Amino acid sequence: AQASFHSSGLTTTMALKFSEDRFGGITINVDAMSAEAFRDALGPSLEKWANADKRGIWLRIPIEASHLIPVAVDCGFDFHHAKPGYVMLTAWLPRGPSSLPAYPHHQVGVGGLVLDGSGNVLCIQERAGVTAGMKDFWKLPGGLVDGGEDLCDAVVREVLEETGVRTVFECIASIRETHAGPFGCTDLYAICVLRLDETAYGPETDTQRPDPVPQEKEIAATEWRALTGFLASPYYAKGLYGSLLKTAADVALRRHRGEQVGVERTRMKGLTRKQESMYYVGGEPVIRKARL
Amino acid sequence: AQASFHSSGLTTTMALKFSEDRFGGITINVDAMSAEAFRDALGPSLEKWANADKRGIWLRIPIEASHLIPVAVDCGFDFHHAKPGYVMLTAWLPRGPSSLPAYPHHQVGVGGLVLDGSGNVLCIQERAGVTAGMKDFWKLPGGLVDGGEDLCDAVVREVLEETGVRTVFECIASIRETHAGPFGCTDLYAICVLRLDETAYGPETDTQRPDPVPQEKEIAATEWRALTGFLASPYYAKGLYGSLLKTAADVALRRHRGEQVGVERTRMKGLTRKQESMYYVGGEPVIRKARL
Numbered sequence: 039a040q041a042s043f044h045s046s047g048l049t050t051t052m053a054l055k056f057s058e059d060r061f062g063g064i065t066i067n068v069d070a071m072s073a074e075a076f077r078d079a080l081g082p083s084l085e086k087w088a089n090a091d092k093r094g095i096w097l098r099i100p101i102e103a104s105h106l107i108p109v110a111v112d113c114g115f116d117f118h119h120a121k122p123g124y125v126m127l128t129a130w131l132p133r134g135p136s137s138l139p140a141y142p143h144h145q146v147g148v149g150g151l152v153l154d155g156s157g158n159v160l161c162i163q164e165r166a167g168v169t170a171g172m173k174d175f176w177k178l179p180g181g182l183v184d185g186g187e188d189l190c191d192a193v194v195r196e197v198l199e200e201t202g203v204r205t206v207f208e209c210i211a212s213i214r215e216t217h218a219g220p221f222g223c224t225d226l227y228a229i230c231v232l233r234l235d236e237t238a239y240g241p242e243t244d245t246q247r248p249d250p251v252p253q254e255k256e257i258a259a260t261e262w263r264a265l266t267g268f269l270a271s272p273y274y275a276k277g278l279y280g281s282l283l284k285t286a287a288d289v290a291l292r293r294h295r296g297e298q299v300g301v302e303r304t305r306m307k308g309l310t311r312k313q314e315s316m317y318y319v320g321g322e323p324v325i326r327k328a329r330l
Numbered sequence: 331a332q333a334s335f336h337s338s339g340l341t342t343t344m345a346l347k348f349s350e351d352r353f354g355g356i357t358i359n360v361d362a363m364s365a366e367a368f369r370d371a372l373g374p375s376l377e378k379w380a381n382a383d384k385r386g387i388w389l390r391i392p393i394e395a396s397h398l399i400p401v402a403v404d405c406g407f408d409f410h411h412a413k414p415g416y417v418m419l420t421a422w423l424p425r426g427p428s429s430l431p432a433y434p435h436h437q438v439g440v441g442g443l444v445l446d447g448s449g450n451v452l453c454i455q456e457r458a459g460v461t462a463g464m465k466d467f468w469k470l471p472g473g474l475v476d477g478g479e480d481l482c483d484a485v486v487r488e489v490l491e492e493t494g495v496r497t498v499f500e501c502i503a504s505i506r507e508t509h510a511g512p513f514g515c516t517d518l519y520a521i522c523v524l525r526l527d528e529t530a531y532g533p534e535t536d537t538q539r540p541d542p543v544p545q546e547k548e549i550a551a552t553e554w555r556a557l558t559g560f561l562a563s564p565y566y567a568k569g570l571y572g573s574l575l576k577t578a579a580d581v582a583l584r585r586h587r588g589e590q591v592g593v594e595r596t597r598m599k600g601l602t603r604k605q606e607s608m609y610y611v612g613g614e615p616v617i618r619k620a621r622l
Contacts, residue, residue: 061458101403108397116393117412119513121433125409125417126513141413142515143477145434166353185435186509186516212615213593215607216600217478221411221418223434224478278598278608284616285608292612299612301505301593306570308508314570315507316577319611320584320591323504324576 053079063094063138068103076106080113088131094138095129145219147227148193149180151286152205152234153294154247158262159287162200165258175273176263178229178283188315190303193230201250201260204239205232209300210317211289212282229286231293231300298322345371355386355430360395368398372405380423386430387421437511439519440485441472443578444497444526445586446539450554451579454492457550467565468555470521470575480607482595485522493542493552496531497524500585501592502609503578506570521578523585523592590614 053075056066064087068076087095097115099106101123115127119141130136152160161176169175179200183192190207197205208231219225239246250260265287274280292299298321308314316323345367348358356379360368379387389407391398393415407419411433422428444452453468461467471492475484482499489497500523511517531538542552557579566572584591590613600606608615 101408104403105400107399111393111396116414117417118414120409120412120417121514122408122410125412139474139512140477141513142435142437142511144436144438144475144518146436146516146518182431183436183516185432185514188507209611211611213609214600215480215609216602216604218600218602218604218606219434220431221433222413222477224438224475226436226438278600278606281598281615281617282608282610285610285612288616289612301611306573308506308510308570310508310510312508312510314510316570316574317505317507318574318577319501319503319593320577320581323573324580325573 054083056083058092061094062092063096064092065096066098068097068099068106070103071106073105073109077109077113080109084113084129084131091132093130093132094136095131096138097127097129098124099127100124143223145223145225146183146189146192147180147225148183148189148196149178149227149229150193150197150205150232151178151211151229151283151290152197152203152232153265153290154234154262155242157265157291158247159265159268160197160201160203160250161261161263161268162252162257163259165256167256170258172273174271176261176268176271179257179260188303189228190230190315193228193232197232200253200257202253203248203250204235206235207303208233208293209289209302211286211300214278214282227282229282231286231290346375348375350384353386354384355388356384357388358390360389360391360398362395363398365397365401369401369405372401376405376421376423383424385422385424386428387423388430389419389421390416391419392416435515437515437517438475438481438484439472439517440475440481440488441470441519441521442485442489442497442524443470443503443521443575443582444489444495444524445557445582446526446554447534449557449583450539451557451560452489452493452495452542453553453555453560454544454549455551457548459548462550464565466563468553468560468563471549471552480595481520482522482607485520485524489524492545492549494545495540495542496527498527499595500525501581501594503581503592504574506574519574521574523578523582 054066056064058064097110110127115129118126118128128138162179163176164170169177179197180193181196183189194205194207197203210228211231212229214227217224239248252260269284269287274283289300301317301319303315303317304323305313306316346358348356350356389402402419407421410418410420420430454471455468456462461469471489472485473488475481486497486499489495502520503523504521506519509516526534531540544552561576561579566575581592593609593611595607595609596615597605598608
């Protein structure tokens with residue numbers, strides 16, 4: 039949309055491209071222009087929108103136009119979020135606190151618990167990071183979920199990257215939630231039970247397990263280690279991490295005995311008609327008729 | 331840290347406050363200064379750090395110093411993230427792709443499934459939002475997890491805010507994972523089984539259930555509705571949302587019959603010696619000795 043209107047007796051051309059949403063909001067996509075032209079357009083536009091009872095103003099500035107950011111800040115905008123290539127600023131026109139949604143603030147990490155046929159667990163030692171300096175500290179392979187990636191796929195990818203071992207997702211067994219994540223965010227860490235990929239290694243036996251190979255940059259060592267010894271590590275003797283791991287191991291062994299325990303995953307069509315992931319407890323998802 | 335050094339035969343004072351990390355990174359906290367002084371300090375500093383094999387440079391610019399952002403962009407920085415009050419930019423000095431961690435990109439929402447003693451479910455209709463225009467669309471109360479909030483607390487808070495009903499968290503029953511979240515982020519939506527708070531309403535009966543009161547701004551209506559009718563809604567006849575809800579209702583009813591199903595939550599000390607949340611399946615967390 040573009041518009042011309044009179045302000046303070048002068049004709050001003052609003053050279054801003056914007057769209058309106060149903061929440062009374064305006065989103066501006068800035069083109070390259072001089073700081074002066076931007077100031078001349080933005081100030082009167084904000085005045086007009088305030089008079090029209092508009093509420094939240096979203097202003098997306100691409101990195102090529104970063105010289106416009108100080109102008110926006112002068113006009114009352116604050117930062118909302120940024121990603122490589124752009125920064126998003128917002129202004130809230132009514133009095134009182136903004137009701138614009140905050141940018142997402144959760145990080146999701148995954149660890150993979152893989153057992154061989156003899157009850158050994160696939161472990162790694164980190165080359166860098168918090169645990170690299172800790173003596174005899176063995177942990178599960180894993181890492182952060184990438185953008186646009188399902189967590190059940192992330193854990194299989196991380197185990198493959200760190201150890202070369204091919205696995206299949208079985209279930210989520212335990213999750214840690216802490217608010218001491220990076221950048222003041224919340225960190226969710228899900229331990230997932232995985233099984234060795236039978237299409238790569240054949241049916242489960244204790245002799246056909248693959249030899250893990252550490253990723254050169256990040257992983258100092260990777261081994262199959264006896265589960266009981268791994269869980270008896272002084273690092274896991276008490277506190278949340280030991281309990282997370284022991285609970286996940288318990289779930290893996292119960293599943294091995296045929297119990298329907300753990301948070302499994304299926305895929306179904308969501309509201310946008312795209313396939314989305316559904317994680318469920320209780321052995322199976324209830325699809326059509328409720329078992330009530 | 332501050333330093334002086336010779337560059338191109340001129341003495342340049344590095345007026346930048348910075349700290350080093352063990353990953354070969356540098357974090358700069360910018361003070362208010364002129365764009366010219368910042369350019370004179372930043373360019374030679376980057377050259378020096380590149381020669382010293384430094385890798386990731388983090389540059390935090392408070393909103394009061396937003397006139398320095400175009401200088402940083404000129405020097406090769408890109409946006410990493412921003413929050414109200416500051417923007418963080420990064421530069422990666424080695425050749426090749428950056429290995430700096432991305433900003434968290436998950437949003438977590440929660441829905442509360444509350445049954446009364448007669449098998450009715452607490453429902454709402456939204457006043458605004460996607461579902462407001464849909465005829466006879468009843469949904470569970472719920473909303474987004476706030477920064478620094480445990481998801482099990484968020485669902486109890488949202489149900490209270492939207493309906494005035496006091497509840498206690500029992501378990502997570504089903505989770506939807508979609509990559510069609512806001513700002514290109516991933517959205518996790520967890521349906522939690524809650525019970526009526528017995529300290530507020532006494533032991534569970536079908537006569538003592540509280541009358542829900544809709545929150546004025548966001549909620550058009552709130553009612554106890556028969557669970558079977560709610561789940562038989564055409565909106566839930568097929569697809570992921572109906573299955574999410576039916577699975578959660580099944581879990582609630584199985585728990586009512588005494589089954590240990592669902593993802594429960596406890597709190598324990600994590601690595602930082604602070605209490606953190608642990609979510610677990612299988613009826614109880616394994617704390618000290620593994621049941622192996």
